[in-house]
Amino acid sequence: MQMRWGPELLGRDRALFRIWAPDAATMQLELQVSGSMAMQPQGDGWFLAEAAAVEGTRYRFRTAEGLAVPDPASRLQDGGAHGWSVLVNPDGYAWQEPGWNGRPWEETVIEEVHAGLLGGFAGVADRLPELAENGVTAIELMPVGAFSGSRNWGYDGVLPYAVAASYGSPDALKALVDRAHSLGLMVFLDVVYNHFGPDGNYLGAYASGFFDRDADTPWGEAVAVTKQPVRRFFIDNALMWLDEYRLDGLRFDAVHAIADDEFLDVMAREIRQRLPGRHIHLMLENEANDSDRLQPDLYDAQWNDDFHNTLHVLLTGETEAYYEGFADDPTQKLARCLAEGFVYQGETPPGSDHPRGKPSGDLPTTRFISFLQNHDQTGNRACGERLTLLAEHERLRAATALLLLSPQIPMIFMGDSVGSHSPFLFFTDFEDELADAVREGRRGEFANFAAFSDEAARQRIPDPNEIATFKNSHPLPGSRVDEWRAFYGRLLSIRHDSIVPRLKNARGLEAQVLGSGAVAALWELGDGAQLAIALNIGKDAVHFPAARGTLLFSLGDAGAPASFRAEIVE
Known part of the structure; x- marks a missing residue:
């Protein structure tokens, strides 16, 4: 049987607690309010314990050597990483946008x-x-x-x-x-x-x-x-x-x-x-x-x-x-x-x-x-x-x-x-x-x-x-x-x-060096059009390739230091 990490609310104000502790001879479950109980070994290093517990219950585990440890799969801690783990209801939040399925990657x-x-x-x-x-x-x-x-x-x-x-x-x-x-x-x-x-x-x-x-x-x-x-x-x-x-x-x-x-x-x-x-x-x-x-x-x-x-x-x-x-x-x-x-x-x-x-x-x-x-x-x-x-x-x-x-x-x-x-x-x-x-x-x-x-x-x-x-x-x-x-x-x-x-399946075609800090690049977009960009972030002027498409955006005089041009070529 494949074990899961973390606690599980069972209903009827009870919960199941789990921990993988293959080095431990014994493990105790400690509940802040109601005390401790021995956990049962399940083989392959796993220990389980079922106990009376509700959402918000503080709990932790204790080794045979007396070391108190948080649940490594705790959903929330009270008192920080060294403190008590808190039992959380993972299904308790009422979603306002339950129909959201995300956006295509190209829009990111x-x-x-x-x-x-x-x-x-x-x-x-x-x-x-x-x-x-x-x-x-x-x-x-x-x-x-x-x-x-x-x-x-x-x-x-x-x-x-x-x-x-x-x-x-x-x-x-x-x-x-x-x-x-x-x-x-x-x-x-x-x-x-x-x-x-x-x-x-x-x-x-x-x-x-x-x-x-x-x-x-x-x-x-x-x-x-x-x-x-x-x-x-x-x-x-x-x-x-x-x-x-x-x-x-x-x-x-x-x-x-x-x-x-x-x-x-x-x-x-x-x-x-x-x-x-x-x-x-x-x-x-x-x-x-x-x-x-x-x-x-x-x-x-x-x-x-x-x-x-x-x-x-x-x-x-x-x-x-x-x-x-x-x-x-x-x-x-x-x-x-x-x-x-x-x-x-x-x-x-x-x-x-x-x-x-x-x-x-x-x-x-x-x-x-x-x-x-x-x-x-x-x-x-x-x-x-x-x-x-x-x-x-x-x-x-x-x-x-x-x-x-x-x-x-x-x-x-x-x-x-x-x-x-x-x-x-x-x-x-x-x-x-x-x-x-x-x-x-x-x-x-x-x-x-x-x-x-x-x-x-x-x-x-x-x-x-x-x-x-x-x-x-x-x-x-x-x-x-x-x-x-x-x-x-x-x-x-x-x-x-x-x-x-046009971005889905876009691929690079070529790029060339125009001068120190200056490049021109060309990509084929998903619909067959091309995106052409020229950039100069160097200190000397260069010659940008001749414009041949629909201008999207430009900065500065073409080819001058700190200049940029982007165009779509149909």
Whole structure:
């Protein structure tokens, strides 16, 4: 019999509690009000207990050694990751938009948001009308799984079934999804299935086999998804978000750190089989640029870091860390990215000792999610600066036009469309020795950067645990808010009217270098028309190809620095 993770309300004020604890000789169920009882072993490491319990009951488990632990599949925590798990009725919310089935992938324009910085789930819901009016069609929530403390940038979660209580309740998240659907917006969620955070993960105390001792990730122990209980933990979690919360899609964080393609494929196929009749969109972050995963029955698209990294080099001149592999001839790399998707399709990047990527030129353009900023490349900067501070204004406008009018799926980061100057910093809420280790580890990460090569400079890197680091990361509108908002609105209106209806099955045809920082690209759209774009974010004028179609949008004098042109050729 295949066991499920998490509790189950049985009716008649009773519930069934489960836990996989293969290292434990015995397990106790503790109910905050009525005391404890022995759980019954079921074989293969599973323990069960049926008890009198209702929605809202506080419970936890206790090992034979006396360690009290939360339910790893808890839906809600009272007292944080170290506190009591709370019994939740997954069917208790009254949906207002039960007929919503989503939107086609080609219509997607994503804004990535952090719920904690926007006032929790209710605060995000308040922002939705403005986003919808400006042309965004989907929000992507950074991870919401419960973590240690009250604030975290999202990737230190330890209870992936439980929403962080500081963001709101499960029903508050469902109300956010409901509100989005009423406005025609999709809601995606970033989920982390490659590691757990450093504080509050108790699984190793009673289920050491949950982790792969022969593998590791940059963030902690790798998960053993080859084992059926572990595999079910994550697949059932994905299904919970999509079914119980009616989310429209998931973005799977850093799947290259999972290194099990079979698991990824099984998960995608089961999701699609279990949820027919809905537009469910599955996205990957995959440093391996593995185009094999981007097949019709698997994943819709991958975050294309190559697009971001190439344009970042061209806009800022930075060539350290992320950008080392894009420093050499970035204009040619941009041309390849526009025509074929990935820049690295089997080549070995500078600074690496192994090839990266597989051929991607035959994939539809919508298999690639492009962006100029996101949580990673901004939050992983020492001081979290945005492109509004790092790049020249007019060149950034031209690059933004490329992002929003190219036939790849565009993603913007919260604050982009209002020209925010606010940093997005790495922030946590750890205490004592762990807080010290995170702070010093963070500063040590930048020791090889020229700007932080001395200790005094590294001391100026914000402490992740200071409340000011969190508060300073709120995406406040910039001084040119009206200009940026109107610019995004105009471009997205053009996209929805003139490009989206033709976007299905669009493919790259060619791209050419016109000069340093200048390219021209051509795509065949799904109806046979062509989309032609020319861009110059370099410092010298170039000759754009002769115009030959219906102009969609232009910036500046053709071929001049910070110029852009997009046209449809019938």
